[in-house]
Amino acid sequence: MPEKTKLLIIGSGPAGYTAAVYGSRALLEPILLQGIQPGGQLTITTEVENWPGVKEIQGPDLMTNLESHAKSAGTKIINETIIKLNLKKYPFIAMSEGGNQYEAESIILATGAQAKWLGLKSEEKYKGFGVSACATCDGFFFRNEIITVIGGGNTAVEEALFLTNFARKVILIHRRDTLRAEKILQERLFKNPKVEVIWNSQLKEIIGIDNPLSVEGIKIENLLDKKELEISCKGVFIAIGHAPSNELIINQLETHNGGYVVTKPNSTETSIPGVFAAGDITDFKYRQAVTAAGMGCMAALEAEKFLAEKIV
Ligand SMILES: Cc1cc2nc3c(=O)[nH]c(=O)nc-3n(C[C@H](O)[C@H](O)[C@H](O)COP(=O)(O)OP(=O)(O)OC[C@H]3O[C@@H](n4cnc5c(N)ncnc54)[C@H](O)[C@@H]3O)c2cc1C
Numbered sequence: 001m002p003e004k005t006k007l008l009i010i011g012s013g014p015a016g017y018t019a020a021v022y023g024s025r026a027l028l029e030p031i032l033l034q035g036i037q038p039g040g041q042l043t044i045t046t047e048v049e050n051w052p053g054v055k056e057i058q059g060p061d062l063m064t065n066l067e068s069h070a071k072s073a074g075t076k077i078i079n080e081t082i083i084k085l086n087l088k089k090y091p092f093i094a095m096s097e098g099g100n101q102y103e104a105e106s107i108i109l110a111t112g113a114q115a116k117w118l119g120l121k122s123e124e125k126y127k128g129f130g131v132s133a134c135a136t137c138d139g140f141f142f143r144n145e146i147i148t149v150i151g152g153g154n155t156a157v158e159e160a161l162f163l164t165n166f167a168r169k170v171i172l173i174h175r176r177d178t179l180r181a182e183k184i185l186q187e188r189l190f191k192n193p194k195v196e197v198i199w200n201s202q203l204k205e206i207i208g209i210d211n212p213l214s215v216e217g218i219k220i221e222n223l224l225d226k227k228e229l230e231i232s233c234k235g236v237f238i239a240i241g242h243a244p245s246n247e248l249i250i251n252q253l254e255t256h257n258g259g260y261v262v263t264k265p266n267s268t269e270t271s272i273p274g275v276f277a278a279g280d281i282t283d284f285k286y287r288q289a290v291t292a293a294g295m296g297c298m299a300a301l302e303a304e305k306f307l308a309e310k311i312v
Contacts, residue, residue: 002101005031007303008094009075010082010248011110013040014289015279017066018296019108019303024073026304031076031102033094038079039063040112041280042289046128049140051289062289085248087272105310106274106303109253109261110296111245113280113287117238118150122206130215131206131236135159136288138235139166145234148173148218150203156239157181157189163237164194171231172197173220200224206236244281253277260284268299274310276302 007023009016012034023030042048042059049056057065071077084095087107094102115133117123123131132138139147139162147167149160152174158181160172172189177199179186189195198220205219207230217232246259254262254271261270261277268276276299279292 002093002103003031004091004103005029006105006307007031007108007300008092008102008104008106009033009108009110010085010094011035011040011112011245011279011281012038012067012077013042013063013110013112013279013292014066015112015281015292015296015299016040016108016110017063017070018293019110019278019300020070020075020077020296021073022297022300023108023303024070024075026300028106028300028304028307029074029076030300031078031104032070033082033096033102034077034079035081035111037112039067041114044128045137047141048137048289050137082248085252087249087252087275090274092274106306107276108268108296108299108303109249109270109275109277109281110279110292110299111248111281112292113242113244113260115238115242116240118203118240120203120205122208123203123236123238126206126208126213126215126236129213130208130234131238133238133242134287135162135237135239138237139163142166142235144168146171146232147235147237148231148233149237149239150174151239151241152176152178153180153239153241154182154185155241157185159237159239160195161185161188161192163235164192167194167235170195171233173201173203173218174199175202175223176200198229201229203236204228242280242284242287244284246281257284268295268302274303274306276306 045059278295278299
């Protein structure tokens with residue numbers, strides 16, 4: 001027999017846990033499924049210095065706090081992943097990998113997104129210790145340093161430009177001899193005296209030390225003449241894009257911009273009434289913990305309204 005709930009929250013990042021706090025306080029008795037990354041993306045970072053009210057906190061600690069807040073507000077938190085979602089039928093049906101079924105009168109989709117990585121061993125080793133995929137989050141840690149940015153699309157150029165606010169110098173490394181980014185962004189990049197672009201080159205390795213774990217430079221390879229070059233830098237930003245975690249809703253909800261869930265303006269309502277989307281699964285612009293949390297709040301308030309107005 002499926003477990004029935006008024007509100008099913010899928011995802012345990014800042015969006016999911018905030019929706020859980022609001023949903024619980026609205027007496028919706030939500031059930032939250034954590035997925036394979038309990039706590040979401042912030043569990044793989046170190047210092048977070050832009051969560052309002054807390055000057056500095058480790059990402060995993062912040063997410064433990066949010067989880068315990070959601071739990072104490074009354075949310076039933078389940079450490080499982082949803083593998084199938086049927087939004088064509090109402091109430092909606094969700095199936096977990098453990099074979100449990102949930103029948104939900106409303107759903108908040110907060111499955112987030114993942115930065116795309118290159119897959120290098122050294123990239124994995126220094127993630128959070130000089131290697132980042134978020135300039136807004138981590139640029140501040142590299143004031144007056146040399147920073148390298150890997151990529152050639154809008155993400156890379158935007159990140160490189162933003163990082164010039166902190167860095168002594170920003171070196172953009174791109175595999176081709178032209179950028180894919182919008183022309184206006186390219187113009188701004190080429191005009192910026194702090195920026196140097198190295199063309200036709202790929203990242204081979206991130207070089208660093210173990211004590212303290214930190215980046216000292218990178219090794220790149222020129223794809224035309226195969227020559228290798230070492231560059232000293234303290235920060236490496238991998239800016240090759242993000243992928244929304246949308247597997248559950250493909251062909252069910254309207255998406256745009258490479259798979260992000262479409263929501264109505266100033267709302268978290270999706271193309272199916274009763275299904276709300278919050279956080280990085282719908283946000284290709286800001287991608288911050290506090291904006292995800294804000295959307296989680298909106299989604300819970302909108303779910304409450306939907307349930308109150310629903311014709312049974
Ligand atoms: C390295 C790094 C550092 C960052 N630093 C900062 C920072 O300093 N400040 C800041 O504001 N932002 C930072 N960010 C960005 C921030 O982490 C994200 O914007 C935020 O976590 C998005 O929250 P979210 O709730 O939308 O989803 P996420 O945090 O992406 O969480 C998604 C959740 O959905 C779950 N999930 C996915 N699929 C399923 C499924 N099928 N079933 C059940 N659950 C599922 C996952 O397990 C996870 O719990 C950083 C990101 C990274 C990667």
